[in-house]
Amino acid sequence: MKFLAISGSARQASTNTAMLRALQNAAGPDHTITLFDRIGDLPVFSPDLEGEALPGVVAALADAVARADGLIISSPEYVRSIPGGMKNAIDWLVSREELVSKPIVLAHASHRGDDMLEQMRIVLGTVSARFNADLFLRFRLMALSPEEIADRLSAPAALAEIRIFLDRFARDCAEG
Template sequence: MRERRVLALSGSLREGSHNTALLRAAGKLAPSGVSITPWDGLADVPMYHADLDTAAPPEPVRALRHEIANADALLLATPEYNASVPAVLKNAIDWASTAADASRLAGKPIAILGASPGALGTARAQLALRQILAAVGAEVVAKPEVIVFHAHERFDERGELADGLTRTLLAGLLAALADRVGPKLSEHDVLQTADRE
């Protein structure tokens, strides 16, 4: 069976970001036959400008669209800024969904997750992100929800995800995403993945 490629984008540009650390953990918890490929080029993507959205867009935009088009699915990690999605992530979605030839997001399986030091985690940001992705025709995985609150307590001193429940939820989310692009995984496979070091 062909390996399924999941493109992972973090909506946080901060060094030491808990959301980027969540994506690293996802790479270790990915089910067999699934690879998690992080892409750190969002900082280089200019703010959306319709006059630049031509057949020859800026190079970072072309690279973003290429990465998304060549992925079987997306994994989006969002922090929560002012009760919503950070501009860098919304900007990437705008560029990816408005290509002159075809949207890169329509019909694309997407899973979302997020971490925040606050008590509500990223619940409001994820709700906003679900609405945005529904508007562009993406296929968003509904459950399980991975909303990591008090994120500074969930990672160890090396930045590794150490919380067992979060690991189980994350493994379940990745299995649900893999189901959208390949054979279904058993509950046994999901739990084994979550327990893997």
């Protein structure tokens, strides 16, 4: 199963990106995870830039979404809300066919952020008929470096939790 993991953070040392990289490393032979960590490179959404004027980085994101069997999205919370970069990425995809029936799940790298997560569930449930709000992966990783996150998520218990999550998501993708 081919998954696209989208980090909603533009920060170089992002906790969410580090968690998604750990998911990449933990994926067994049945799953491939490609990481999109270029949220900060996307221009501000404008319908005037759709079609032939589509920026290359947006085309790359849309192509990666199209090639994936499912999306795993992980995003920080800013001011109890979806960060602008993450919402911008969704705005770029919402009028395109790639997202409409794409299986999507959330992963989260913090013990807080429930307001943002609730907003993400509303938005993703609106843009995709295959958003699964019940399948969710959460780790408490705030204030850890990317190296510490990699170490923590390579521990046997964390690896088992990640693999169960990926297997369940693969079944969800296959059922659609």
